[in-house]
Amino acid sequence: DAGVIQSPRHEVTEMGQEVTLRCKPISGHDYLFWYRQTMMRGLELLIYFNNNVPIDDSGMPEDRFSAKMPNASFSTLKIQPSEPRDSAVYFCASSLRQGARDEQFFGPGTRLTVL
Amino acid sequence: KQEVTQIPAALSVPEGENLVLNCSFTDSAIYNLQWFRQDPGKGLTSLLLIQSSQREQTSGRLNASLDKSSGRSTLYIAASQPGDSATYLCAVSFGGNQFYFGTGTSLTVIP
Numbered sequence: 001d002a003g004v005i006q007s008p009r010h011e012v013t014e015m016g017q018e019v020t021l022r023c024k025p026i027s028g029h030d031y032l033f034w035y036r037q038t039m040m041r042g043l044e045l046l047i048y049f050n051n052n053v054p055i056d057d058s059g060m061p062e063d064r065f066s067a068k069m070p071n072a073s074f075s076t077l078k079i080q081p082s083e084p085r086d087s088a089v090y091f092c093a094s095s096l097r098q099g100a101r102d103e104q105f106f107g108p109g110t111r112l113t114v115l
Numbered sequence: 116k117q118e119v120t121q122i123p124a125a126l127s128v129p130e131g132e133n134l135v136l137n138c139s140f141t142d143s144a145i146y147n148l149q150w151f152r153q154d155p156g157k158g159l160t161s162l163l164l165i166q167s168s169q170r171e172q173t174s175g176r177l178n179a180s181l182d183k184s185s186g187r188s189t190l191y192i193a194a195s196q197p198g199d200s201a202t203y204l205c206a207v208s209f210g211g212n213q214f215y216f217g218t219g220t221s222l223t224v225i226p
Contacts, residue, residue, distance in 0.1 A: 004158075033213070043204065043216040056213065091158060103149060104206075104214060106159040 004107035006092050012113045018080040021110045023092030024073055033104065034067055034077050035091040043091070049075065082114045117142055119207050121217035128195055129225050136190040136220045138205035143183045146208040150179050150190050153202045153219070162190070162203075195224045 005024040013019055025032045033048040047057040052069045060067070064083070069075040079086055089109045096102040118141045128134050138148070147166045151159040163172045163179040165188070171180040178191040192199055202221045206214035 042218045043206075045213050048213060093159075103161050103164045105161060106151075108158040111156075 004092055004094055004105055006090075006107035006110050008110060009108060010111045010113075012115065013082055014115050015083055016081045017114075018078065019082045019086075019112060019114075021077040021090050021092075021112070023075045023077070023107060025075070025092070025094030026105055027073065028096070029094035029105075030072075030097045031095045032069060032075050033093040033095075034075070035093065035106075037089045037091060037109070038087075046077070079112075082112075084114045087112055087114050117207070117209055117215045119205060119215050119217040121203075121205060121220050123220060124218065125221040125223075127223040127225060130195060130197060132195050132224075133191070133193050134195055134222070136192070136203050136205075136222070138188040138190070138207075138217055140186050140188075140207045140215075142209055143186055144209060145183060146210045148179075148181055148188050148208070149206045149214060150177075150188075151204045151206065153204060155201075159204065192222075195222075197224045197226050200224050 007022045030051050034046040035043050037043045046059045047067045048055055049069045065079055067077045089111050091106050091109045093104045093106045095104045120139045122137055145167055149164045150162040152162055153159050163174055165172045165179055165181045176193040181188045200223050202219040204219045206216045208214050
């Protein structure tokens with residue numbers, strides 16, 4: 001398996017623009033997680049899905065953030081409108097049926113810079 | 116709020132030395148604990164996962180231990196190599212479906 005795939009790897013955009021980050025989990029994994037990593041706050045969970053259904057989105061910072069998982073092999077994290085403070089590395093991770101009871105496998109991340 | 120702490124924030128050792136990284140957590144009712152490695156500009160690579168019923172896990176030169184009663188886990192790296200230089204993160208699951216991450220220990224192994 002190719003592992004968790006994220007695109008793009010780098011994104012530079014201007015404040016106010018819409019940003020869409022994409023993730024393909026490992027095939028057969030029922031759980032998908034979106035994290036954000038910054039120097040100040042470390043790694044934070046934004047939202048996670050089980051069988052394509054959002055279970056906990058309490059970590060989503062604002063209504064400007066939204067996430068979808070239309071099928072088992074694809075998820076998006078959208079920021080609209082983007083702001084400079086959204087600059088961070090965004091990671092997607094997936095795990096087998098028991099969620100955090102199993103290992104989480106991370107993608108390479110998307111480094112977002114909002115100017 | 117669950118808290119996971121890693122001390123020290125940075126560590127520098129000469130090649131060949133054995134070393135221990137520490138992770139502490141505030142709630143002893145953990146479900147499992149996972150150690151990760153992160154190289155600069157890269158994602159996280161899973162190293163070891165310890166279930167709450169286990170006391171340690173080993174993989175090659177790595178050994179992770181878990182002491183739930185004291186709220187601590189250690190990652191032991193034997194015979195360190197320059198290639199071990201990275202940031203090491205521990206993540207704890209308290210029974211829900213998410214991990215809480217520590218802030219990491221940045222390790223530098225000097226040739």
